[in-house]
Amino acid sequence: MKGVIRRRNHFCPTLLLFILFSFHASRFAFSADTLLATQSLTTNQTLLSSSQVFELGFFASGNSKNWYLGIWYKDIPSRTYVWVANRDTPLTNSSGILKISNQTIVLLDEGNNLIWSSNQTKASNPVMQLLDTGNLVLREANESNQYLWQSFDYPTDTLLPDMKLGWDLNKGLDRYISSWRSTDDPATGDFSFKLEYRGFPEIFLWNDEQKEYRSGPWNGQRFSGVPEMKPTDNLSFDFVTNKDEVFYSFHISTKSLYSRLTVTSSGQLERYTWIPDTQVWNSFWYAPKDQCDNFMECGPYGICDSNASPVCECMRGFQPKNPQAWNLRDGSDGCVRKTDLQCMSDKFLRLKNMKLPESSTSSVDIKMSLKDCELLCLRNCSCTAYANSNISNGGTGCVIWVNELSDMRQYAEGGQDLYVRLAASDIGNDRNVGALIIGIAVGIAVLLLGLGCCFIYKRKKLLSVCKEERAIQERSQDLLLNEVVISSKRDYSAEKDKDELELPSFDFVTISTATHNFSDEKMLGQGGFGRVYKGRLVEGQEVAVKRLSKTSGQGIEEFKNEVRLIARLQHRNLVRLLGCCIEMDEKMLIYEYMENRSLDSVLFNKAKSSLLNWPRRFNIICGIARGLLYLHQDSRFRIIHRDLKASNILLDGEWNPKISDFGMARIFGGDQTEASTRRVVGTYGYMSPEYAMDGVFSMKSDVFSFGVLVLEIVSGNKNRGFYHSNSELNLLGHAWRLWKEGKGLDLLDTSVGNSFSSSEVLRCLQVGLLCVQERAEDRPTMASVVLMLSSETATMPQPKTPGYCLGRNPFETDSSSGKNDESFTVNQVTVTMLDAR
Template sequence: MGFCCRHTILFAIFITFYCPRFDFCSAKDSIISSQYIKDPETVSSNGGSFILGFFNPEKTTNRYMGIWYKSQSNIIWVANRNQPLTDSSGIGTITISEDGNLVVLNGQNHIFWSTNVSKITLNTTCQLLDTGNLVLKDSAENILWQSFANPSDSLLPQMKLTSNKRTGEKLRLTSWKSLSDPSMGNFSITLERLDIPEVFIWNGARPYWRSGPWNGRIFTGIYYMNAIYLNGFRIIDDGEGTISLYFSFSDLTQFTIFVLDFQGLLYEKDWLNDMIQPLVNYSIQTSECDIYGLCGTFGSCNPNSSLICNCLRGFEPSNREEWDMKNWTNGCVRKTTLQCDKLKNGRGQGKEDGFLKLEMFKVPDFAEWSIASKEACRNHCLENCTCVAYSYSPEIGCMSWKGNLIDIQQFSTGGLDLYVRLAYSDLEKDRPTRKIIIITVTVIIGTLIIAFCTYVVWKRILKRSETKSKNKQFFRLKKNKEYSEETEDTIVGELSQVRLPEVLAYDLEKVATATNNFDLTNKLGQGGFGPVYKGILQDGQNIAVKRLSRASGQGLEEFMNEVIVISKLQHRNLVKLIGCCVEGGEKMLIYEYMPNKSLDAFIFDPPNHILLDWRKRFDIIEGVARGMLYLHRDSRLKIIHRDLKASNILLDDNLNPKISDFGLARIFKGSEDQANTRRVVGTYGYMSPEYAIEGLFSEKSDVFSFGVLLLEIVSGRRISSPSNNEDSLGLLGFTWKLWIEKSAAKLTDPRIYDTNVEKDILRCIHIGLLCVQELARERPNMSTAVSMLSSEIVNLPPPKQPAFTQWQSLSCSSSNEESQKLFSNNGVSITEMHGR
């Protein structure tokens, strides 16, 4: 008995003195009255990602109460930032004081920091939420104080940056003073210009950077910022004068914050769930041109120009000597006096002023906003002599400027059109000279091109004459091919051999022999690109030959793209490219042979339904998901497919899925994760809204297509085939209707429905709806989708209404005969439109 007592006492002493060294000594997510959290004890949020406790920055022993994300290297909030606990202060303590406030005490129990809420009730509780927000609540769960409303240098998801029109009160993020000093630094962030809101970074009382006007989707002064579908930013008006900016991402595998550093740079930091350090850490500012007003008044900044600051046309440096020394502070002045006032007063002579159009610009600061059409906006500025410039955006409305124009930047993409008032003489100046230069350059370039083409054609003709006899029988069928086409194809063929040593280059004779000169009995199918033939090589290997027709929408660019992309990929769920042939006006891709053709031949063709039970369909869904995950994350290259659909999923002997047709795929470089195009290509129905409408694509665009494909596999219904008994709803609209009616099981293909697997089917429908949500930021990425399918993520978030839930007949579906067939092999649809 004595032995046991001694050990019990020793264990109690061990817990008392050594407990702070172990994680189990950390408190839960709340601090209640009379509870003391002594340094180095901590409080963790329920999910464990956020921790409240004491820390010291690099190169100092000063202690601060703060909140960090996973690691003390990721501090997101500091309480006593201007009054640290020093060695002489003693050990710090966090507790609820007698007046109900959360306080930080030093070793002598003096208050070093307090939430300082007046008229507070007793029995308050402090809780660290899973959002990273530290809240002080009363017994009725009312929030009396929160760290989100008293921020340091970090903006977290759901935290609101606010500004009140009536009172002028603003919530302000403030930088640290230095890396080792979290006290309030020189730089701060606020929301300004509330009619058309902009984010400002201030250096003391001087503007240091601004985002440009918000157009309801993006900040127009951040040229690489994508539309609302790809970003989680929102600006809302509460109707009582307060404007709030916040962001949120529903991707469960990623956490993002924005941090203002002590040098005034705003960083975006992204973590994946299993990472301590951020995966992405880059500055929103990208060049010197982001410094507010760097080029002075009427000066334009262009980081891609040899001299980044230039006066706008019609203006000249106000001090040439300073300007030449790269001191642009005093900006530019107008060369020619405007006629507006003189003409109105009857004293002027000559033609009236006009506007110079500047494209893709960050518009100046101090815009005056009004609701007006583009024409009315122009006329109003033209008639008002004090108006020196205007800009019109359908999303914003009319913006106009008086006085000096400041903080103008020229972009290579994005931005807005800016119209600057100039005297008529400045608008006309140098036009004849410019025309002469353009004509001269055009003639020279044209002459060089003709000479080069003539030389290339001559060389190819000689080469063709040497090989003509070898392919005489086959080329007789193609005697009308033009030399120019042959030349172009041969150049591409040589290019492919140089760039792609992994891919075998087959000559035309060998491919023709393998397919018996493309005999119709060997034809496997027909797609938008042309026919597919079965062939047998001399070694007995079965192949599928994809032969591009002249009328194909898939041209040289798509052909070379497919060769380049697929030759570098290797995965069990991707079709294998054996080789290619570019010869004699032909462009052909040679794949491994898939005896079961494409997925759409099974799920949409009634006789074949029975071959795909639910287990096999789920295996196909999972295989496609893993293939897409490989493309997005695990391959040597990051690939966005852009045309994932049932006809592009081929099935092998065992009905295992193989993703095919990479003609529209896009390789992303380095940290690039999204892109914009004016050439929207792909298949309607499978296109995500941000891609179809705005030409924006990312891996979330492929996720949307995957969600559509998943719902097609579960239901056996085509995305493009509404039925009358569904009130003309498309597949997405019909699925959503059943989901909100809590009868989603009715979506299941009746030939595979089984009550034993209903739970798994409903989970897949749930995942499909998450993938087709309208906003890209709310869709999971492929790694999350794979985890959801494998049930690694147990609790799925509720889906939001999908895009395109109301069926609309699409001309590309109704006019394309191929799309009306029961199936198509590896079909491609290409559509061109201009994204806005």
């Protein structure tokens, strides 16, 4: 009996330890990807997909005390969340419980109150499983491929491979992605990317109830508004439309490659791919990326072309509906027909490389030929245009439009043919036109031959005289304008003559009237080359007028340079030049008026700086970055600004930033990386060391100036310029010291208040310090900067010592910048002129 008792005494503790260990293991870890109906998941536990690609668990976002249930990539160091269950109903603490109850997935708080749940199902033995695709599913235990509910049907801000964006028409289920409210708040934000299945299906980016961007309809190969959308060995696209569903998806053939499509809290669509070698998310594609991506930029029947200047034009047979606004580069009213249609006698104008018009009210027949499509459109007097619905294999199918054509765009390559209905008189008979041209050419051939020799002789003589005069005039300058023109002609041989301004020209009387005869009450500020006035044109539009001083011997070349450059630049974060006036010895530039003036007039004004809360500051930083990226990479020219500073950043009525003042800008050729000059221009505190000391400038010079701007925006303090060896006296040194001490948040301007994202502030601080590193080759490109600012998960290197430059103290009375060293007014465009060292 004693022996038995001993054995039992020995056995019981072992059994107890086994039971406790089993309970502990089930309580604090799940090595599998599946949760049974008898189990639950708490905030200190996670589910792992079978290949450990994705992880599901609880998380707290930023400094918030709220907790969420979400899915993220397991092996990516900085968490990238791809789905959030309770994004709009957070847990108030970490005591959450996830389990299956009544055939439904439920999330409960510590008081067993329901926080979130999936749809009700009729499962008899349900299990919850996290798949390697990132899909959380509820299914029967013995049916692995039949899902009763899945998270892929209820996306948040991210579209993953093989995930459907679009409609299940049988269930009335609309699957779309919507942004986080901010980078730290997963609640539903303002922006969403939704598929419109009616008509010819396409996808829209919405800002609340307003359309911001349109993909264009699927044409069998890609969305017609995304010409760069091309399959690769690893990436393919799929678009399905039938009576049961209409959806878009993409597929990754390599399991080790991660890719995702996200709509950001700032309203940007971004496709990212993960690069293991660099441990960063690479921005593979984004939209909207230029002015023509803005929805209805050129209005009904207007065509937007980002390679044209201005970007809006009316097609043949149409004219601007509002000529005054059109001449001021506001094409939103669109175009109207010159000649009324006559139905059966009408003809069709073929437009190539087009983004098809908005298609929600169009009609589609996938079996009809293009010729039959033309006949169908011709017989329907309401039909305004037609096109192939599928451009693969030479083109098939028919789509016709019966309403006005809107949001059209023309590409240099890509897009597809669109046939627009016009009155026969607006098209004419091409054969007769051709014969007429030939006849005229033959008729005047003799005359041309006779005049040719005389013309050539006189032209050579005139060019010789002009060449001598131009050489005398430009020898005293930095040959800035010549370099601009040479670069333009080298890269774009089709550009107009260099003396053609390509801008609306205003007469002096109009501008004088608009500014009350340039009265002091209308003066906004005074720059290095003249004054800036606020004006109101006859039609009511407010403008800013930059008037070159007659007595100034400087600025003529800068004036010409700015006109020729900015006339070709189109981006939401660049100031828009409306026209110019060259009359009566006057030289003036007319800009759009910025209601909130220049950044420095608010940022460095203690009475106004509180208007710039953190979301506005972060938006300003990101906007400047996107504008600078456009100049460096995405515009038709590679442009170095050379004078980026707070006074050259203008703020519109919604506090969106716009880069201004291109008088000092330089164009680089396609393979050019840097240049040097003996004429160093810029402003103390913003110039990179290699530029200020040696006259060497490049894209990295602008990156340095941007970094200074970032630190100024974060701190609300102005960088006090280049001092002697005591680097601690300026903003860069102060920021660097706080960063090294782990006190980065101490740099934040106190006027921001308490409503800010710590992670965003620290990210901006790190980006700013990376941009102002001493060695130009250590500084990131603007493409990398935009990625680092827009992604919480991008891995950023640690910054090195900032670049300090030995130079004069700007408080010295003989500062080479003179009295115009600092600028502080709206649309003010001052430039600091320095002697070469």
